[in-house]
Amino acid sequence: MQDLKALSEAVLCGDAKKAREVTEQALAAGVDPLALVNEHMVPAMAEVGRRYECNEYFVPELLISARAMKASLELIRPLLTAGGRQPMARVAIGTVKGDLHDIGKNLVAAMLEGGGFEVIDLGVNVSPSSSWPPSVSKTPGSSPCRPSSPPPCPR
Ligand code: B12
Numbered sequence: 608m609q610d611l612k613a614l615s616e617a618v619l620c621g622d623a624k625k626a627r628e629v630t631e632q633a634l635a636a637g638v639d640p641l642a643l644v645n646e647h648m649v650p651a652m653a654e655v656g657r658r659y660e661c662n663e664y665f666v667p668e669l670l671i672s673a674r675a676m677k678a679s680l681e682l683i684r685p686l687l688t689a690g691g692r693q694p695m696a697r698v699a700i701g702t703v704k705g706d707l708h709d710i711g712k713n714l715v716a717a718m719l720e721g722g723g724f725e726v727i728d729l730g731v732n733v734s735p736s737s738s739w740p741p742s743v744s745k746t747p748g749s750s751p752c753r754p755s756s757p758p759p760c761p762r
Pocket residue numbers: 649652653654655656657659660666669670672673700705706707708709710711712714715751752753755756757758759760
């Protein structure tokens with residue numbers, strides 16, 4: 608099996624084909640899917656963010672890195688979700704109005720599904736005044752929404 612550094616590299620360089628290829632091989636070799644996310648892809652995205660902050664990367668690089676991460680997550684997501692169980696609760700999730708970052712949200716949604724929750728994904732850029740699907744508005748309880756990633760950097 609290939610060195611898993613190739614996965615971080617593929618995300619960092621925005622090589623979706625390579626990210627998918629390395630993920631496929633790693634999964635076939637029995638590597639824990641969550642380890643691929645937490646130990647390789649998330650740190651690579653953090654480095655992408657650092658490069659963006661230092662003006663080494665710009666929005667196009669963010670986009671192609673995000674595309675590479677998504678290509679890999681497409682293979683991983685089904686492994687995080689468990690089927691056939693009665694859901695223990697229903698959760699609505701979305702990113703708040705103005706926020707288009709959905710990779711983290713999608714990951715959390717997959718983990719919640721894997722943990723036995725029914726997830727209603729409201730998508731991105733969700734306004735508080737949006738008309739919620741009936742399955743959400745009829746459900747008592749809270750809905751986790753998420754603002755744009757970390758707090759602004761101190762300048
Ligand atoms: C990829 C990316 C993009 C992509 C997003 C593609 C996509 N489909 O998601 C694109 C290019 C579209 C983008 C655009 C912009 N981005 Co951007 N982006 C990133 C980047 C590099 C990675 C984000 C990511 O996916 N990380 C990987 C995931 C797995 O991590 P995560 O999102 O943090 O999620 C984890 C946790 O937060 C948590 N979590 C997430 N959601 C939820 C929900 C619940 C309920 C719970 C419990 C937990 C949870 O669990 C997740 C798994 O561990 C970050 C840098 C960074 N270091 O994060 C900047 C970053 C978030 N972006 C930033 C900026 C400034 C922008 C733009 C304004 C740039 C511009 N000038 O246009 C636009 C804003 C667009 C908008 N309106 O939202 C800033 C945000 C600064 C701030 N604090 O507001 C960051 C931090 C970069 C930086 N250092 O300056 N971006």
